[in-house]
């Protein structure tokens with residue numbers, strides 16, 4: 186069996202560790218590189234040392250070294266890190282799975298541009314369950330188009346730096362698209378003071394940050410006399426890692442193009 190050679194960016198992060206464990210356990214993949222940023226205490230250490238079974242791959246901040254053998258880079262870092270890796274990968278034909286969230290419009294445009302040179306899966310949530318939930322939301326939104334107020338509530342651990350989560354924003358986009366609304370116009374991201382009655386076209390967002398919550402998302406469709414809630418709750422990060430490996434394998438026969446998890450999971454249409 187040909188093994189896909191995978192490098193991991195953010196190798197010492199929460200997702201980095203989870204991904205390294207998943208690659209080490211996958212028969213059809215092998216760890217070919219591990220990146221972390223300059224100054225990280227992980228530099229020079231074996232990337233899988235934390236598992237007790239070294240991989241023979243040292244963590245480096247040098248992109249040429251870390252990506253020399255890689256077919257695909259899986260990147261869960263920060264937008265500024267991902268954009269730096271993206272430029273190198275586009276130039277050198279390394280494929281990318283991008284799980285990082287919190288990009289601005291310019292960052293998203295840079296990813297789309299890079300996909301003209303290399304193949305990229307970019308998704309705010311790699312979980313199969315979350316992507317199926319997005320499909321359920323698409324269906325639900327179309328049934329609850331009139332008279333139902335839509336609110337999206339997400340909760341994450343105290344270390345998360347972006348809000349609302351990339352997944353909550355994606356849920357908002359999917360719902361807005363299904364209803365023919367523009368999320369940029371109808372999204373409400375904070376309420377305080379005398380806000381007045383609710384505009385029925387709004388899609389509201391509420392963010393909770395605390396402790397070690399891995400990732401909870403609920404969409405509420407509320408009307409007079411009833412309320413429907415569609416929720417996804419994570420109790421482990423493993424499903425993000427498993428989805429990322431499926432995304433990496435999906436890219437094996439792609440040369441260029443921008444894909445998402447609907448493409449990977451065959452959920453389009």
Ligand SMILES: NC(=O)C1=CN([C@@H]2O[C@H](COP(=O)(O)OP(=O)(O)OC[C@H]3O[C@@H](n4cnc5c(N)ncnc54)[C@H](OP(=O)(O)O)[C@@H]3O)[C@@H](O)[C@H]2O)C=CC1
Nearest residue numbers: 195197198199200222261262263266284285286309310311
């Ligand atoms: N798409 C999905 O399914 C999921 C997406 N995510 C997203 O993944 C990202 C990472 O999450 P998580 O693992 O919890 O975060 P962590 O903070 O635990 O890990 C981030 C890693 O990236 C490194 N890093 C930070 N800035 C840079 C930079 N500028 N250049 C290179 N490396 C950098 C960090 O190094 P250092 O520690 O030295 O700062 C760390 O190793 C977030 O955007 C999160 O929202 C998370 C889970 C699932």
Ligand SMILES: O=C(O)C1=N[C@H](C(=O)O)C[C@H](O)C1
Nearest residue numbers: 286309310345350351352400
């Ligand atoms: O930072 C996290 O932890 C997560 N981030 C992603 C997001 O912003 O949606 C995915 C998941 O919710 C975990």
